[in-house]
Amino acid sequence: MKxxxxxxxxxxxxxxxxxTLFNVLFLxxxxxxxxxxxxxxxxxxxLDIGDLRFSLLGLHVVIRDxxxxxxxxxxHNVVEVGALALDLxxxxxxxxxxxxxxxxxxxxxxxxxRQTSGVLPPRLQKRHRKALDAGIKARKGLEDCVLPDFSxxxxxxxxxxxxxxxxxxxPSAVFLSAHRQEVSEARASWDQRLAHLPTKKEIxxxxxxxxxxxxxxxxxxxxxxxxxxxxxxAQQELVNIRKGLIEARRDFQKEIKTLRNSLKGARKLKGEDxxxxxxxxxxxxxxxxxxxxxxxxKDLAIKVNRTIAWYRRLNRFxxxxxxxxxxxxxxxxxxxxxDVRFPITGGYPKFLLEVAEFSALPAAETGSERxxxxxxxxxxxxxxxxxxxxxxxxxxxxxxxxxxxxxxxLALFGELDHRKTPTDDRIDLTIKDFNxxxxxxxxxxxxxxxLTSAFLDVDGSLQITDEKLDGQARVSVREANVEVGSEAGLxxxxxxxxxxxxxxxxxxxxxxxxxxxxxxSATRTLSAPLQRIFRTKQKELxxxxxxxxxxxxxxxxxxxxxxxDAYERRILDELSSRLALANPVSQEHGKEKKPSKN
Amino acid sequence: MVQYIVKFxxxxxxxxxxxxxxxxxxxxxxLGLTPITSLHNLLVLLAILFFRVNIGAxxxxxxxxxxxxxxxxxxFHRFGLFxxxxxxxxxxxxxxxxxxxxxxxxxxxxxxxxxSLIFSLFAFYPVYLGGRVVVVKYRETFLEHLKRxxxxxxxxxxxxxx
Numbered sequence: 182m183k184x185x186x187x188x189x190x191x192x193x194x195x196x197x198x199x200x201t202l203f204n205v206l207f208l209x210x211x212x213x214x215x216x217x218x219x220x221x222x223x224x225x226x227x228l229d230i231g232d233l234r235f236s237l238l239g240l241h242v243v244i245r246d247x248x249x250x251x252x253x254x255x256x257h258n259v260v261e262v263g264a265l266a267l268d269l270x271x272x273x274x275x276x277x278x279x280x281x282x283x284x285x286x287x288x289x290x291x292x293x294x295r296q297t298s299g300v301l302p303p304r305l306q307k308r309h310r311k312a313l314d315a316g317i318k319a320r321k322g323l324e325d326c327v328l329p330d331f332s333x334x335x336x337x338x339x340x341x342x343x344x345x346x347x348x349x350x351x352p353s354a355v356f357l358s359a360h361r362q363e364v365s366e367a368r369a370s371w372d373q374r375l376a377h378l379p380t381k382k383e384i385x386x387x388x389x390x391x392x393x394x395x396x397x398x399x400x401x402x403x404x405x406x407x408x409x410x411x412x413x414x415a416q417q418e419l420v421n422i423r424k425g426l427i428e429a430r431r432d433f434q435k436e437i438k439t440l441r442n443s444l445k446g447a448r449k450l451k452g453e454d455x456x457x458x459x460x461x462x463x464x465x466x467x468x469x470x471x472x473x474x475x476x477x478x479k480d481l482a483i484k485v486n487r488t489i490a491w492y493r494r495l496n497r498f499x500x501x502x503x504x505x506x507x508x509x510x511x512x513x514x515x516x517x518x519x520d521v522r523f524p525i526t527g528g529y530p531k532f533l534l535e536v537a538e539f540s541a542l543p544a545a546e547t548g549s550e551r552x553x554x555x556x557x558x559x560x561x562x563x564x565x566x567x568x569x570x571x572x573x574x575x576x577x578x579x580x581x582x583x584x585x586x587x588x589x590x591l592a593l594f595g596e597l598d599h600r601k602t603p604t605d606d607r608i609d610l611t612i613k614d615f616n617x618x619x620x621x622x623x624x625x626x627x628x629x630x631x632l633t634s635a636f637l638d639v640d641g642s643l644q645i646t647d648e649k650l651d652g653q654a655r656v657s658v659r660e661a662n663v664e665v666g667s668e669a670g671l672x673x674x675x676x677x678x679x680x681x682x683x684x685x686x687x688x689x690x691x692x693x694x695x696x697x698x699x700x701x702s703a704t705r706t707l708s709a710p711l712q713r714i715f716r717t718k719q720k721e722l723x724x725x726x727x728x729x730x731x732x733x734x735x736x737x738x739x740x741x742x743x744x745x746d747a748y749e750r751r752i753l754d755e756l757s758s759r760l761a762l763a764n765p766v767s768q769e770h771g772k773e774k775k776p777s778k779n
Numbered sequence: 780m781v782q783y784i785v786k787f788x789x790x791x792x793x794x795x796x797x798x799x800x801x802x803x804x805x806x807x808x809x810l811g812l813t814p815i816t817s818l819h820n821l822l823v824l825l826a827i828l829f830f831r832v833n834i835g836a837x838x839x840x841x842x843x844x845x846x847x848x849x850x851x852x853x854x855f856h857r858f859g860l861f862x863x864x865x866x867x868x869x870x871x872x873x874x875x876x877x878x879x880x881x882x883x884x885x886x887x888x889x890x891x892x893x894x895s896l897i898f899s900l901f902a903f904y905p906v907y908l909g910g911r912v913v914v915v916k917y918r919e920t921f922l923e924h925l926k927r928x929x930x931x932x933x934x935x936x937x938x939x940x941x
Contacts, residue, residue, distance in 0.1 A: 186828065186831045193828040196824075276880050516848075517891065522888070523878075
């Protein structure tokens with residue numbers, strides 16, 4: 182039997198040949214689609230490549246019109262690249278290592294508009310893992326600093342609205358309400374007591390009974406002692422009624438006096454009322470530091486945070502993790518398994534970008550919140566996830582000239598040394614004469630205080646040792662123009678003659694929890710006038726509030742007094758009328774008067 | 780593909796060498812159990828086409844073992860993970876392979892690729908031997924019996940079989 186089937190070999194060669202031919206013919210497109218998909222998944226926004234050419238023989242790749250959409254703003258590109266060319270090393274490829282010997286990126290542009298949406302297509306959205314560091318913010322809240330609400334000073338000029346006092350739990354109102362309750366309870370108690378005291382009818386019955394007794398005086402002397410005894414008892418009953426009524430009247434007068442006296446206490450609560458209203462208004466007086474934070478510190482802190490977020494991504498890339506351990510803990514996708522990584526023992530790392538050169542597209546725009554470069558070029562060396570194997574630190578340096586009448590300069594330098602632990606990284610940034618210009622409708626959404634234009638010089642450095650941050654940035658501000666919104670109108674004069682000042686940011690904490698502090702030379706200049714403005718305004722406001730509280734208490738007291746008067750009148754009238762009926766003198770007078778009337 | 784399956788049945792019913800059928804079956808098993816896109820499968824494919832093994836048996840075996848692989852891939856993953864990470868004695872060997880030219884493209888460091896490949900290699904000879912025994916036994920005991928069945932007679936008389 183023949184072992185070899187030559188026709189099979191030919192079929193195999195044809196199959197492999199067809200596959201190879203297909204790859205050669207469509208390799209550019211295959212690579213393009215793979216790169217687009219993988220990068221889009223990693224970035225969380227679309228990455229589009231206009232054209233990709235791959236030369237298999239020279240291992241040379243040229244990419245044109247590369248656009249990276251912004252995940253936050255899909256109508257814009259974070260970055261756009263005119264052309265990108267790279268040379269791959271052949272020998273490392275045999276070991277599945279991607280070594281980019283030289284990369285050249287030209288016509289870089291930032292924040293350019295897109296013609297199509299940059300949202301990740303649904304098929305890729307499922308595979309995209311959100312960046313872990315998206316939500317990390319620095320402590321001390323510089324990014325969130327806002328001006329307190331000053332509008333109350335203007336609103337209360339016209340007077341204190343009744344609603345404000347009504348909405349506040351005023352001690353005097355509580356007191357008067359309690360007093361009212363007390364009066365009401367006393368009234369109920371006296372109504373009850375009056376019901377228990379002898380009524381007019383009972384008094385009259387007692388009087389009639391006495392009178393009848395007196396009229397039926399016995400003629401026999403023997404019956405006289407018994408009769409006198411009965412008269413005495415009837416008289417005693419009347420005396421007791423009278424005594425009870427007199428005692429009740431005395432008690433009531435005493436009680437009403439106490440109630441009246443306690444009402445006076447409401448006047449003493451004016452001060453407490455004022456404190457309650459003041460607390461309710463929650464007037465926070467901004468410090469000069471707050472103003473500087475809103476003007477510049479907030480934006481600087483946001484930029485520092487973004488830089489740290491970018492560094493975190495880079496740091497994750499260049500610091501290899503324990504892949505073997507990860508493979509053990511990570512659940513394996515069905516029918517796909519898990520790739521276990523082993524150490525690279527020699528030669529090139531798994532991935533290496535030896536040298537990359539960058540140059541930006543010159544911008545025509547002048548004066549903006551963003552950097553517009555007349556010229557920008559830079560270099561990145563030794564980017565690899567295995568720096569110890571490569572043996573050199575990752576270094577990047579960029580230098581550029583800014584567009585403008587007074588062209589500024591930018592220089593950025595970084596050295597990330599992850600060859601051994603602790604890692605030792607440093608990033609330096611110098612900017613000279615950056616012409617900042619922005620309009621009132623800026624991204625903050627609160628245009629109450631806005632640094633609309635200024636010239637900035639920045640000198641910053643950040644040292645990162647392992648996870649620990651240590652850095653500072655000095656920003657010198659010249660020719661600053663500040664736009665004060667209507668809500669913060671009372672600060673308008675404060676910034677009229679604002680001279681040059683410095684803002685210093687200190688960066689500390691760790692990569693996971695950065696801490697950004699702010700100091701400024703302008704706080705000294707602004708503090709005294711700011712305090713003066715607010716002292717005057719607060720004084721005015723206090724006066725207005727006190728007046729309103731006084732008027733309110735007087736009004737309420739008058740109502741309460743009227744209520745007590747009415748109550749007193751009702752009870753005293755009732756008691757007096759009963760007493761008058763039970764009083765023998767008045768009875769006698771009545772007796773005497775009645776016939777005369779008739 | 781149907782043609783190859785028919786050829787396989789014809790071969791089973793003929794007096795041709797049973798080793799061709801069992802070798803095809805064993806090679807098909809390797810194709811079926813290991814992920815199809817692995818580089819070693821190119822060699823298996825080359826072996827099937829280049830050597831006189833029964834392609835029908837290989838296709839049938841590939842289809843059957845692909846289904847089996849779907850069910851047992853968690854076991855292959857655990858086996859592969861055990862070999863790659865837990866056997867310390869092999870760590871140096873894997874590291875050498877990982878750093879050797881071309882070997883990384885075989886994806887040997889993937890848990891399922893390694894687990895299923897090692898299992899298939901161990902199972903290869905028993906499957907080959909077992910297959911041969913089955914073919915011989917089939918021809919000796921079942922073939923005559925089957926030939927009496929009407930359905931089999933109808934099938935063997937059909938143009939598809941001829």
